Amino acid sequence: MSRYIATRAIRGANAIVAEAEALLQKALAEKGPDTPVAFTNTAYYLPVIYAMLSHPVSKIGDMVPVLEYAKSLLHPPPDEKWWVPYLGETLDCGMATLLAEEIIEGIRFVYGEQPERYPGFRMTGSASFTSPEFETGEEGGGYLNGPIDDIQLRSWGIQLVDGRMPAFAAIVGAARTNRAAVAIVRELQRRNILVFLCGNVNGRSIIDQLHEEGVEMGYDTYIVPFGRDTIAAIYPLGFATRSALTFGGLKPGQWREILLYNKYRVFAFVLALGEVDDLKYATAAGAISYGFPVIADTVIPQILPTGITRYEHVISMPWEEIEAETDEEKAARLVQKCIEVRGVKVKITEVPIPVPYGSAFEGEVVRKADMRVEFGGRASRAFEYLRMVPMDQVEDGKIEVIGPGFEDVPVGGAMDLGILVEVAGRKMQEDFEPVLERQIHYFINGASGVQHIGQRDIAWIRISKTAAEKGFNLRHFGDILYTRFHADFGAIVDKVQVKIITDPALHAEWLQKAREAYEYRNRRLADLVDEAVDTFYSCVLCQSFAPTHCCVISPQRLGLCGAYNWLDCKASYEINPTGPNQPIQKGQCLDPEKGYFTGVNEYVRVASQGKVESVAVYSIMENPMTACGCFECIVMVIPEANGVMVVSREDPSMTPAGMTFSTLAGMAGGGLQTPGVMGVGKYYLTSPKFISADGGFKRVVWMSSFLKQTMAEELKKVCEREGDPDLLDKIADETICTDVEGLLAFLEEKGHPALSMPPLF
């Protein structure tokens, strides 16, 4: 600390605790101690309070001891002269501030003041579906985000883990100008850094600035507007706190571990834009305990010695003194500094196209009205096909557009498109073709103003008017793919050439060839069963977050995050032989039914640091595989029904186990083996090896309707395979029942096969 900062932070902490106390007294008087308090869709109550104090707050009365504790963390501000030390005291006050802020937001929820009302505001993309109760109102909007719910946290899990989302930035205040605000946020987005917004300066928040400039905010664009005051800064800290609980396997009350987890594994920083007041200093002091440094664009005292944070604690980079001509360049310098100070490892691939590029743009939606042209969908056909060809048939970097461009297509029109990527490389294998081909989706989606959906011959691409105006054309697809394949898969791909085909005759010809290839691959995949290989792969990508978890990925069991299947791992191992995916020699098969292999056991024992002794790859009942926190679904045994339920992370509702996904996740995650509970990737449901030791898919008695709908076709095939084509209809969901009694009645009525299967126990 500096004494200046310490004085203000301690003063701010005292003031906010006093304010929280007054508010709490008011709430106790007006609403009573038994009035429920909750943030949206979270199993972690008020997360910072829950994690630090192991004290679940579910009603107003529960906050009283928290406030008393917060008071006990307060200290007097340092004197002007002859002062006594203040660093430890300031950090304590920072924590008191966070507790008080969370109390205040909790009470604001009670009064319906959170999420913050913001007339005319609309979040982009899928944000609202996780908080359906706030979707009503003006055009599905009118509110800022409020706290991030557990579902979104988990779905970001794998990206936070594998470095695709290298960090998050909590921006507090407002930028010098709107242009600067946009520039800063774009710089962060370009690096795929998650951007959280809160606070204001003179009543103006960066949320206002971005809103005025038409910047899309929402989960899909990696920009989350929390609220327009500094108190809302508790939400990003709650997010950080929950990431330790969710992915780190830490328990509430392990406050020191949780804070250290954040220091070492969660790459977050605070960007204070504009003047800094007492509460901002106090909140920053709280953030520093998490190891999050503070960077300001104004003159504030710097605290450069390190220790609580990994690098400098507080950096001042007065905006006007940043040596650069334009706001954009200044923003780049500022963001660069943030990254240095937090020690964030960012890999950016410069893609030579006329629009911004980065994962943060992956989720952008191009609405019909904003669309310049589309390929695929209802009105045209688009396909993408990647194939391996001999070395001498590829001219590296050659990008051809064969046929007309979209210049003559009317605005909002459609045209046929084929993307043919030909690669060659000494380590390239035919098996990697689909792995690489699937990347086309992510690569193309990274361009701002371009939307890509689907794959193979059901691809559907839209280019926005803005992107087209900036000069984006068909050739740029080639530029993107060429650059990214070299950058990301350089270890297996030596040469890349791209053909963009719009010529009708050629399009038809290649579409046919592509379809033949898809068919061939499908057959190959069907043959790829666990018994056919002698090597499985590990995935310890998540160990940077969940240090004892290790996925075992076999051809018939993909990773629980859904992002890595056996072929992906094989390719990943080729790309980085010392990376997170290592071959596991199956070794001797000890039990083919349950899936015990000597090689797997040995590997897991070492990889889990001795926490897991053995794993049954095909069983949920006996030594099930552990989970980190980014699983797509949870499978859990319902003993009364002699079966299992499958809850998808998109499902916020109650389940027959008496717990929501978020609560269940606490049992399934953290690298612990819990018989009867397992986190899985949703496509594992379709595998013949899905809990095959325990009876397979026929054990499924309840399943989130989200899964039933989104995977209807795949699941139907599974039912047929299992010899019970109507099985899917016999499986209950949350629209049918959310308790065991209802479930049993439904199963009886439908004659679900689980009831007559051998007992699970």
Next chain:
Amino acid sequence: MAKKKVRTPQEASRDPAAIALLERALEIGAETCFYRADEITPCPIGAEGLCCRFCAMGPCRLVGDVDMGVCGATRDTVVARNFARSVAAGSASHSDHARDLAYTLLAAAEGHAPDYKIRDPYKLYEVARYLGIKVGDRPINEIARDVALAALGEFGRIQGTLLYLKRAPAKRQKIWYDLGIAPRAIDREVVDLLHRTHAGNDQDAEHLLDQAMRCALADGWGGSMLATDITDILFGTPAPVRSEANLGVLREDMVNVIIHGHEPTLSEIIVAAAQDPEVIAYAQSKGAKGVNLAGICCTANEVLMREGIPLAGNFLQQELAILTGAVDAMVVDVQCIMEGLVPLANRFHTALITTSPKVKVTGAVHIEFDEHRALEIAKEILRTAIDRFPQRGEVFIPDIRSPLVPGFSHEYINYALGGTYRGSFRPLNDAIIAGRIRGVVADIGCNNARLCHDENHYYVVSEFLKNDVLVVQTGCGAIASAKRGYMTPEAAMEYAGPGLREVCEAIGIPPVLHLGACVDNSRILTVLAQMVSETGLGDDISDIPAVGMASEWMSEKALAIATYCVASGAYVIMGGVRNPVAGSPLVTQLITEGWEKKVGGRLEFLEDPEEIVRRALAHIDKKRAALGLEEYNPAKWGKSGDWRIREVLELPLEERLEAVYGRK
């Protein structure tokens, strides 16, 4: 007696208050230790450790052609024996101090000493953990009783080694066990050493010195550490507080009671008694406004750290305090009490009151302390002092005092570096690794009347601060820096190099940390051990870029401290007077290169303060290099701080709103 050159007051001290009183002494013709030091030539034979007076066949003076005593003892044996004896005496002093505290804790726990209670239960739990005492939900007095008994058990431990040894880094413990110098029982090691040094016993210098290390370790990781811990349990673990130092803290209008010596047991109760309305009323009845307490030596440091009682001065100021004529009573307990106080006190109205059952001084008033009736005795002492107040004659209090912020227990330092939630030594280690802090120096120990009072302390500390070395201090060295103003947080801005200043400003600490009394050197051991386990600075204390020194040492306790620091891996420099083992080149070699090879630390005696600083910095840089740390480069640092925002604050609001964005 032959007339020697007597030093002027300016030559005898660097402390203006001391100088003023030395002038006063000349004026009124009072004799002090400064004068006596000039008068008496130190015995040149004893000074080099060559006088063997361990049996009645001697004393043998092993000088000139004599290289063997009557018994055949070589110079090496005699020098080593003399040195070892000093270490035994020093260790005995600290450890016996600890024993008394353990008995006080026992009495308090059992309810026999109603004026004491467990002021710091959390520290008790921490200590219980080390001593293997179950905490659970047992009543606090039961735990305290077990802790006291376990502590007492360490003095006469029958088997095994001291429990606190496990607080040292693993590598260090292994060195001790491999060398066979892991201390067994505290008393046993002292007795063992006394035994060995008796005539006709251990007559191998290296072997004697090994036991000296073992005995000293029993002090550092035994007696002293227990003394610190139990004092914290009984009177609270120190945390920063404001106080003042130097003779100017004496008050003309109040009864001045100086507490002097080393133990906190009585002085803590006197502090309480001085606030007793009955005592204050009695003082007022004698025309005083109340009772003003001030301390000298380590009793002072104890009550300073815990109660913020001001410091009157260090060891060489005990006589000077009486010369002010304003001291109504000087209450002494044990250690470092000059007998010369008696004639001086007799010239004034001052009551010199001895209190320890172990210490009587001929001519002093003896009011024996008994912890079972502590408050009652404390009040009696204060009444004696108050009764003297009306007899005061002319008063001469130099108006000199400096503010300070003491109170740096290792626990507080840990807290200061991260608060309740993140407290650790990481920031300190980081600062050393980065080079903001070049290294750490502990400048501890005494004053020595043969040197210019405080000169070495002032010099070395100021040099280290300039060179970005964090200084920690205890004992009279700490009091020297306190008087000089090095222990205020502002001193960081004034005296520290750019890197150290940044660190001090970040934490809000002075650049020189007051860690307490001389038994609290054990805190330094704890800090060092924790710096090692925090990682980044090697895996043993000997890897840390740190130096210990007693730049004006005089007592045997200082030798014991030096020896346990060396045996713990530290480089220790004893400054000022001559090398007491100079008589044996072998012993000199054994405690330097020999010990460095064995335990990684070395002990050197250097007279020249500039040489002390040079060697200390060279050692620090050597250790930095060995750790592969960046070379010390102060030009890189100093960019933190409040200075910039202060400029902004000067401006009117409208201009300020622009100015915060920086100069265009």
Next chain:
Amino acid sequence: MEKVVLDVPLMWADHHVMKVRNALTKLDGVEDVYASSAWKQVLVKYDPAKVDRARIEQALGQAGYPVGQGQTPILVEPTEKRRDPRWSAMSFRMSQTYRADLEMSGDFRKW
């Protein structure tokens, strides 16, 4: 147009700024407001023909932000010798490196 800078000690955070701005901007004649929680001051530009300083101060007072009055509460006072009274109540005395510190600092972000 005139301008005035007013001290508002109770405006110590940005959620107060919202309320202060709200109170002032709705006054007829107030043309511009800069409410700074960092400096706890408000800069008001106004048309003296329509509104005066007294009215502005009154509006601030009614909103709960009296000019030049009040201060942020400090809930804990140091002792006479400036020792932090909380220290003795803090329930830990750490004299060892916390194990988790070392475990957690292991190799982070491997990939």
